[in-house]
Amino acid sequence: MRSHSYGDILSGARKRKVPEVPAEPGLVVEDPASGFCGALVRLEHGNAVLEDRHGKHRVFPLGPAAFLVEGKPVTLVPARAPQPERAASTRSASGSVHVDGLRARVARDSRIWVEGKHDAELVERIWGHDLRVEGVVVEPLDGVDELAAAIAEFGTGPGRRLGVLVDHLVPGSKESRVVEAITDENVLITGHPYVDIWEAVKPDVLGIDAWPRIPMGTEWKRGVCDALGWGEPYEGWQRVLGGVSSFRDVETPLIGAVERLIDFVTEPGA
Numbered sequence: 001m002r003s004h005s006y007g008d009i010l011s012g013a014r015k016r017k018v019p020e021v022p023a024e025p026g027l028v029v030e031d032p033a034s035g036f037c038g039a040l041v042r043l044e045h046g047n048a049v050l051e052d053r054h055g056k057h058r059v060f061p062l063g064p065a066a067f068l069v070e071g072k073p074v075t076l077v078p079a080r081a082p083q084p085e086r087a088a089s090t091r092s093a094s095g096s097v098h099v100d101g102l103r104a105r106v107a108r109d110s111r112i113w114v115e116g117k118h119d120a121e122l123v124e125r126i127w128g129h130d131l132r133v134e135g136v137v138v139e140p141l142d143g144v145d146e147l148a149a150a151i152a153e154f155g156t157g158p159g160r161r162l163g164v165l166v167d168h169l170v171p172g173s174k175e176s177r178v179v180e181a182i183t184d185e186n187v188l189i190t191g192h193p194y195v196d197i198w199e200a201v202k203p204d205v206l207g208i209d210a211w212p213r214i215p216m217g218t219e220w221k222r223g224v225c226d227a228l229g230w231g232e233p234y235e236g237w238q239r240v241l242g243g244v245s246s247f248r249d250v251e252t253p254l255i256g257a258v259e260r261l262i263d264f265v266t267e268p269g270a
């Protein structure tokens with residue numbers, strides 16, 4: 001009787017089936033072993049790539065009941081109707097709709113200014129398609145120390161706006177004091193908190209755990225290249241730029257800052 005009873009219990013347990021959940025990008029799952037919780041980025045080579053709220057990626061093997069969704073075990077399976085690879089080409093590096101057969105429009109009088117050559121190259125790498133669609137030219141400055149004078153020389157006005165992207169725009173910084181002095185309604189200044197545009201690139205896409213801390217008084221790019229063994233700064237920059245293929249490879253504050261500038265200089269009447 002007892003043996004028969006146990007058999008019924010075990011038989012019932014075997015009949016319980018862990019639900020299968022389509023592995024849709026953006027699905028939030030948890031790895032029960034480590035407690036890591038994140039949004040599903042993609043499946044690759046029998047693994048799931050997850051991204052947490054800080055933008056950190058980790059890879060976990062797929063398998064029966066390998067993950068939790070809302071606290072319950074699930075088995076991730078490929079989505080039934082994955083987006084065709086060809087459809088990926090309909091999105092630009094910034095995530096916007098790609099315009100096929102684009103002929104760049106005549107440049108607007110409005111401009112976007114960035115602090116230097118590297119800033120301009122990174123913006124072009126991600127938002128270049130959008131800028132050509134809108135006819136917006138990005139021009140590098142040599143820092144922002146003389147920003148007020150440069151704006152006056154440019155001559156802003158209705159239909160002639162300036163958007164300015166500033167590095168290290170944090171309270172109390174030299175950059176914040178320069179920006180506070182600009183009151184022109186035809187100028188929008190946005191920025192990011194990173195010391196240099198390099199630091200706005202996510203470390204994991206470059207194969208490093210984090211950007212090194214550079215002592216005060218040491219030129220930041222030189223210090224980074226020395227700490228990471230990247231050679232000269234121009235060699236380091238090629239490594240950084242080469243690691244970026246889309247907006248997913250850079251930090252959110254930079255994305256928001258650039259998008260706001262593009263919107264500002266392309267508003268109707270701007």
